Amino acid sequence: MSVGLSIDIGGTFTDAVLEFDLKRFTSKVLTTKSNPANGFIAAASKVLDLSGLSPKDINIIIHGTTLATNALIERSGAKVGLITTDGFSDSLEIAYEHRFEQSDLFMERPKPLVPRHLRLGVVERLASDGSVLIPLDEDSVIQAALKFKDENVEAIAIGLLHCYVNPSHENRIANIIASVIPNIPISLSSKISPEIREYDRISTTVANAYVLPLMRGYLDSLEAFLKSSGYTAPLLLMMSSGSMTTVETAREIPIRLVESGPAGGAVLAREIAAECALEKVLSFDMGGTTAKICYIDQYQPHFSRSFEVAREYRFLKGSGLPLRIPVIDMVEIGAGGGSIATVDDLGRIRVGPTSAGSSPGPAAYDQGGKNATVTDADIVLGRINPERFAGGEVKLNKILSIDAVSKAIGSKLNVSTEEAASGITQIVDENMSNVDGVHAIELGKDQKDRSIIAFGGAAPLHACQLAEALGIQRIIIPTSAGVGSAVGFLRANIAYEVAKSSYIDLSNFRADTINNLFKDMYNEAKAVVSLGAKTSELKQTRTVFMRYKGQGHEIAVPVENQKMTSKDGETLFKAFEIEYQRLFGRIIPNLSVEAMTWALALGTDRPLPQSQSLIKTNTEIKSKKLQTIFNTKTNKSEDISIFNRDNLKVGDKIQGPALIIEDETSTYVSDQFAAYINNLKYIELIAKGASI
Numbered sequence: 104m105s106v107g108l109s110i111d112i113g114g115t116f117t118d119a120v121l122e123f124d125l126k127r128f129t130s131k132v133l134t135t136k137s138n139p140a141n142g143f144i145a146a147a148s149k150v151l152d153l154s155g156l157s158p159k160d161i162n163i164i165i166h167g168t169t170l171a172t173n174a175l176i177e178r179s180g181a182k183v184g185l186i187t188t189d190g191f192s193d194s195l196e197i198a199y200e201h202r203f204e205q206s207d208l209f210m211e212r213p214k215p216l217v218p219r220h221l222r223l224g225v226v227e228r229l230a231s232d233g234s235v236l237i238p239l240d241e242d243s244v245i246q247a248a249l250k251f252k253d254e255n256v257e258a259i260a261i262g263l264l265h266c267y268v269n270p271s272h273e274n275r276i277a278n279i280i281a282s283v284i285p286n287i288p289i290s291l292s293s294k295i296s297p298e299i300r301e302y303d304r305i306s307t308t309v310a311n312a313y314v315l316p317l318m319r320g321y322l323d324s325l326e327a328f329l330k331s332s333g334y335t336a337p338l339l340l341m342m343s344s345g346s347m348t349t350v351e352t353a354r355e356i357p358i359r360l361v362e363s364g365p366a367g368g369a370v371l372a373r374e375i376a377a378e379c380a381l382e383k384v385l386s387f388d389m390g391g392t393t394a395k396i397c398y399i400d401q402y403q404p405h406f407s408r409s410f411e412v413a414r415e416y417r418f419l420k421g422s423g424l425p426l427r428i429p430v431i432d433m434v435e436i437g438a439g440g441g442s443i444a445t446v447d448d449l450g451r452i453r454v455g456p457t458s459a460g461s462s463p464g465p466a467a468y469d470q471g472g473k474n475a476t477v478t479d480a481d482i483v484l485g486r487i488n489p490e491r492f493a494g495g496e497v498k499l500n501k502i503l504s505i506d507a508v509s510k511a512i513g514s515k516l517n518v519s520t521e522e523a524a525s526g527i528t529q530i531v532d533e534n535m536s537n538v539d540g541v542h543a544i545e546l547g548k549d550q551k552d553r554s555i556i557a558f559g560g561a562a563p564l565h566a567c568q569l570a571e572a573l574g575i576q577r578i579i580i581p582t583s584a585g586v587g588s589a590v591g592f593l594r595a596n597i598a599y600e601v602a603k604s605s606y607i608d609l610s611n612f613r614a615d616t617i618n619n620l621f622k623d624m625y626n627e628a629k630a631v632v633s634l635g636a637k638t639s640e641l642k643q644t645r646t647v648f649m650r651y652k653g654q655g656h657e658i659a660v661p662v663e664n665q666k667m668t669s670k671d672g673e674t675l676f677k678a679f680e681i682e683y684q685r686l687f688g689r690i691i692p693n694l695s696v697e698a699m700t701w702a703l704a705l706g707t708d709r710p711l712p713q714s715q716s717l718i719k720t721n722t723e724i725k726s727k728k729l730q731t732i733f734n735t736k737t738n739k740s741e742d743i744s745i746f747n748r749d750n751l752k753v754g755d756k757i758q759g760p761a762l763i764i765e766d767e768t769s770t771y772v773s774d775q776f777a778a779y780i781n782n783l784k785y786i787e788l789i790a791k792g793a794s795i
Contacts, residue, residue: 105123105162105163106121106122106123106156106160106161106162106163107121107122107123107161107162107163107164107165107593108120108121108147108150108161108163108164108165108336109121109164109165109166109167109367109589109590109592109593110143110146110147110164110165110166110167110589111166111167111168111364111367111586111588111589111592112134112139112142112143112166112167112168112169112170112364113134113169113364113390113391113392113588114134114169114173114390114391114392114393114439114441114458114460114461115133115134115390115391115392115439115440115441115458115460115461115464115560116131116132116133116134116390116391116461116493116560117131117132117133117134117135117139117142117143117145117146118130118131118146118585118586118588118589118767119131119132119146119147119149119150119586119589120150120583120586120589120590120592120593121150121151121153121154121156121161122593123154123156126154127582127583127590128150128153128154129150129583129585129586129589129766129767130146130149130150130153130496130586131146131493131496131560131585131586131766131767132145132146132149132493132496133461133462133464133493133496133497134460134461135461136460136461136462139168139170139321140321140324140325140328143166143325144328144332157333158329158332158333158334158335159333159334159335161334161335161336162336163336163337163339164329164334164336164337164338164339165338165339165340165341165347165592165593165595166325166338166339166340166341166592167340167341167360167363167364167366167367167588167589167592168321168360168363168364169363169364170314170317170318170321170360171314171317171318171357171358171360171361172361172362172412174313174314174317175216175310175313175314175361175412175413175424176412176413178214178216178413179317180216180313180314180316180317181256181257181258181288181312181313181314181315181316181317182221182254182255182256182257182258183216183217183221183256183257183258183259183260183309183312183313184217184221184222184223184247184250184251184254184256184258184259184260185217185221185222185223185259185260185261185262185305185309185312186223186224186225186244186247186259186260186261186262186263186276186280187222187223187224187225187262187263187264187305188224188225188227188228188263188264189224189225189226189227189228189243190224191224191264191301192219192222192223192224193219193222194301194302194305195215195216195217195222195302195305195306195309196215196219197302198212198302198306199302199421201421203416203419203420203421203422204416204419204422211415212415212422213413213414213415213422213423213424215309216309216310216313216424217260217309220254221251221254221256223247223250223251224243225239225240225243225244225247225276226239226240226243227239227240227263227272228264229263229264229265229266229268229269229272230265231265231268231606232268233265233268233269234269235269239272239275239276241275241279244275244276244279244280245279245283247280248279248280248283248284249283251280251284251287252283252284256287257287257288257316258287258288258289258290258312258313258315258316259280259284259287259288259289259290259312260289260290260292260305260308260309260311260312261273261276261277261280261289261290261291261292261308262292262301262304262305262308262309263276263292263293264301266291266292266293266297267292267293267297267298267299267304267603267604268604268605270291270293270294270297273291273292273293274291274293277289277291288312288315288316288319289312290308290309290311290312290315291308292304292305292307292308294356295307295308295311295356295358296308296427296428297602297603297604298427298602298603298604298700299604299606299699299700300427302425303409303425303426303427304427306424306425306426306427307358307425307426307427307428310358310412310424310426311356311357311358314357314358315355315357318353318354318357318360319354319357322340322350322353322354323354325338326338326350337349337635338350339597339635340352340353340360340363341360341363341364341366341367341592341595342359342360342363342366342429343359343360343361343362343363343366343410343428343429343430343431344359344366344406344428344429344430344431344598344600345366345367345369345370345404345431345595345596346595346596346597346598346599346706347592347595347596347597347598347635348597348598348599348631348632348635349631349634349635351631351634352599352631358426358428359428359429361410361412361426361428362410362430362431362433364588365388365395365397365431365433365435365588366430366431366591366595367587367588367589367590367591367592367595368386368388368395368397368558368559368587368588368591369386369388369397369399369404369431369433369591370404370591370592370594370595371556371558371581371587371588371590371591371594372384372386372388372397372399372404372556372558372591373399373402373403373404373711374591374594374711374712375556375579375581375785376399376402376554376556377402377711377712377713377714378712378713378714378715378783379554379579379714379715379783379785380714380715380716381554381556381577381579382400382401382402383399383400383552383553383554384398384399384553384554384555384556384579385397385398385399385539385550385553385554385555385556385573385575386398386399386404386433386556387555387556387557387558387559387562387566387569388557388558388559388562388587388588389438389439389440389535389557389559389560389561389562389564389565390439390440390559390560390561390562390588391439391440391441391458391460391461391478391560391561392437392439392441392442392458392460393435393436393437393438393439393456393458394435394436394438394439394535394559394561394562395433395434395435395436396433396434396436396535396538396539396542397431397432397433397434398432398542398543398546398548400548402711404431404432404433405431405432405433405546406429406430406431406432407429407430407431407432408427408428408429408430408602408648408659408702409425409426409427409428409430410425410426410428410430411423411424411425411426412424412426429600429602429704432546434538434539434541434542436455436456436534436535436538437454437455437456437457437458438454438455438456438477438531438534438535439455439458439477439561440465440476440477440478440481440560440561441458441459441460441461441464441465441476441477441478442454442455442456442457442458442459442476442477442531443455443457443458443459443474443475443476444474444475444476444477444480444508444511444512444527444530445474445511445512446511446512446515446516450515450516452512452516452523452526452527452530453530454477454527454530454531454534455531455534458476459472459474459476464497465478465479465504465507466479466500466503466504466506466507467479467482467489467499467500467501467503467504467507468497468499468500469498469499469500469503472507473507474507474511475504475507475508475510475511475512475523475527476507477527477528477531477561478504478561479503479504479507479508479524480504480508480523480524480525480527480528481524481528481561481564482499482501482504483501483504483505483508483520483521483523483524483733484521484524484525484528484732484733484735485730485731485732485733485740485762486564486732486762486769486771487499487564487769488730488745488762488764488769489501491764491765491766491769493560493585493766493767495766505520508520508523508524508527509523511523512524512526512527521733521738521740522738524733525733525735525738528565528568528735529568529735531565532565532568532569532572533572535565535569535572536569536572536573539569539573540573550573550574550575553575554575554577554578554579555569555570555575555577555578555579556578556579556581557578557579557580557584558580558581558584558585558587558588559584559585559587559588559768560585560767560768561768562584562768563580563584563768563769563770563771563786564768564769564770564771565771566578566580566770566771566788567759567771567772567773567775567776567788568773570776570788570790571773571775571790575790576789576790576793577787577788577789577790577793578776578787578788579785579786579787579788580770580785580786580787580788581785582784582785583767584765584767584768584770585765585766585767585768586767594709595709596706596707596708596709597632597635597636597706597707598632598704598705598706598707599628599631599632599704599705599706600628600702600703600704600705601624601627601628601702601703601704602624602700602701602702602703603620603623603624603700603701603702604699604700604701605617605620605698605700605701606697606698606699607697607698608652608695608696608697609649609672609673609675609676609679609695609696609697609698610672610695611672612669612671612672612675614667614668614669614671614672617667617701618666618667620701621645621701621703624701624702624703625643625703625705628703628704628705628706629641629705632705632706632707636706636707640707640708641705641706641707642705642706642707642708643664643703643704643705644661644664644703644704645661645662645663645664645701645702645703645704646659646660646661646662646701646702646703646704647659647660647662647675647698647700647701647702648660648698648699648700648701648702649675649679649696649697649698649699650696650697650699651683651691651694651695651696651697652694652695652696652697653694657699657700658679658682658683658686659682660675660678660679660682661678662675662678662701675696675698676696679696680696715782715783716782721756722754722755722756723756723757723758724746724751724755724756724757725744726744726745726746726761728744728745728746729742729743729744729745730742730743730744730745730762731743732760732762734760734774736774741760743760743761743762744757744761744762745761745762745763745764746761746762746763746764747763747764747765748763748764748765748770748786749765751763751780752780753780753781753782753784754779754780755779755780756777756778756779756780757772757777757778757779758772758777759772759773759774759775759776759777759778759791760772760773760774761778763778763786770786770788772788775790775791776788776789776790776791777789777791
């Protein structure tokens with residue numbers, strides 16, 4: 104019997120899922136911000152008690168955490184020293200040399216993670232082909248190391264020019280520093296992000312160094328706890344790419360964990376899309392702190408090789424710290440259950456991005472929170488049943504919600520408390536639909552014939568309103584939706600991706616160079632994934648990033664997994680033009696093509712579940728149990744039916760408006776939708792009058 108345990112530590116809640124023998128047990132506890140491991144322990148213990156199993160029965164543990172992300176956002180990481188090529192120590196602050204908000208006279212750039220006095224240059228210089236122009240001056244390295252020692256830095260990042268071609272100088276610098284400052288964590292850009300583009304590479308390396316001591320200490324203490332508590336199963340970490348990696352890798356490159364929780368949600372949505380034969384879906388994950396939206400087509404999430412974190416302007420591209428890591432591309436919005444609502448100087452309701460988090464939390468938590476939040480608004484509107492909130496983990500006080508919403512919004516706008524709560528939810532729903540619209544345009548996506556897969560503690564409460572705003576007619580609410588990301592962890596592959604820059608003009612293709620490059624990348628990836636998977640289970644995929652000569656950005660082109668010959672230069676050229684035509688509708692004749700970066704992903708290939716025909720009936724059921732809600736469209740209170748999801752059967756149909764409650768979340772069925780329990784036991788919301 105295989106027993107899997109997954110733990111997802113979010114900004115507000117820590118979720119646990121335990122699965123074995125087609126059974127699933129879930130729990131949700133408040134995140135312990137001061138020591139996240141305590142929340143891990145509490146959630147794991149609770150779900151084990153529910154299942155009747157003991158720690159030694161667990162076969163595998165999968166963990167995702169926001170610890171690295173929060174450290175970057177809150178600037179609570181390590182004191183970092185940076186070594187660069189002499190004369191380039193300010194590149195981290197110069198960044199892209201542009202203003203991301205042209206019209207804002209008071210625009211604030213993100214402050215570098217390393218202050219200027221800790222950014223030191225050493226004498227050396229490599230050419231773009233890796234040849235040595237200026238030998239490394241080891242005395243300058245020793246002086247830098249002594250400076251860092253005097254300043255009591257806690258981690259060191261090393262990022263030299265063109266080190267992705269020749270890492271010898273970075274390796275030598277690391278050895279010298281280790282002899283001067285033993286046991287200090289060191290991040291090499293030639294290992295963390297061996298790709299072209301100096302600023303992106305150094306920014307990623309510095310961010311890795313910034314969170315390295317924190318994550319290494321956390322993982323060490325967590326492993327010690329698991330061992331002392333009787334757990335013998337291996338611990339794997341969820342990465343931003345939607346796959347798992349080992350603790351050993353996470354200790355060295357923790358920057359790859361920054362979006363681990365949301366990535367698990369995208370993995371879940373992919374599985375559900377395949378089960379329901381839905382080729383175009385919108386993954387909607389709304390928790391206690393943020394909402395995440397991801398586009399999934401043909402059962403594949405949209406992937407990216409770059410990502411921004413800790414934006415000064417939360418939704419404005421270019422205002423954050425760029426990270427060059429494999430990541431599932433999604434837009435994150437400061438719109439969760441804990442998002443705080445205020446009234447600005449113009450008398451407008453503002454929601455987020457500031458969140459009440461787990462402590463003190465929304466006013467209803469009765470832990471000292473005084474601000475009005477989205478959760479408080481939903482309570483005032485009657486959409487949340489206090490008895491089953493978070494599986495009974497948190498006891499809600501509706502009176503405190505009413506008081507907070509009234510003081511923060513109602514009294515300032517001279518409206519009733521219910522109208523104030525209605526305004527909060529309408530603003531947060533509008534914010535999500537607006538941001539999704541921008542994200543869709545950036546990706547070239549549309550909402551036509553698309554379905555929403557909603558999960559997370561708050562998403563089922565707001566899914567109908569989001570669907571109405573986007574013109575979407577079908578919503579799927581899976582089982583255990585309130586802990587969806589943690590469920591997704593148990594569906595992820597063990598995999599690792601390596602990318603390295605190596606410039607080649609396809610008119611002068613060097614097959615041996617690329618074959619050796621792929622061999623090195625394969626061995627590097629295998630060293631990571633073989634710790635958690637058998638070699639016979641591994642699948643390899645290759646990608647090359649190419650562009651027309653003279654262009655500034657590349658496009659990704661798949662490459663066959665085979666040994667290359669001199670003739671493959673022409674093969675790659677044709678593959679590039681096919682992909683370029685698909686993306687931009689034309690090719691540019693008489694231009695040569697250059698390959699800049701090569702990537703190899705190696706991992707298990709978990710098959711998607713077989714699609715099933717969704718069966719819906721018109722067996723409408725009624726409920727004698729009613730709950731009073733405030734209708735945001737009519738501005739009136741009304742009694743609606745309330746159902747317990749555990750008591751619903753396949754084939755049941757519920758006309759909206761209605762409320763379906765369960766542990767960890769509730770589904771609000773608006774008057775524009777009807778709910779069906781399909782043959783997968785998922786709640787399927789279909790817009791009234793839709794031809795589905």
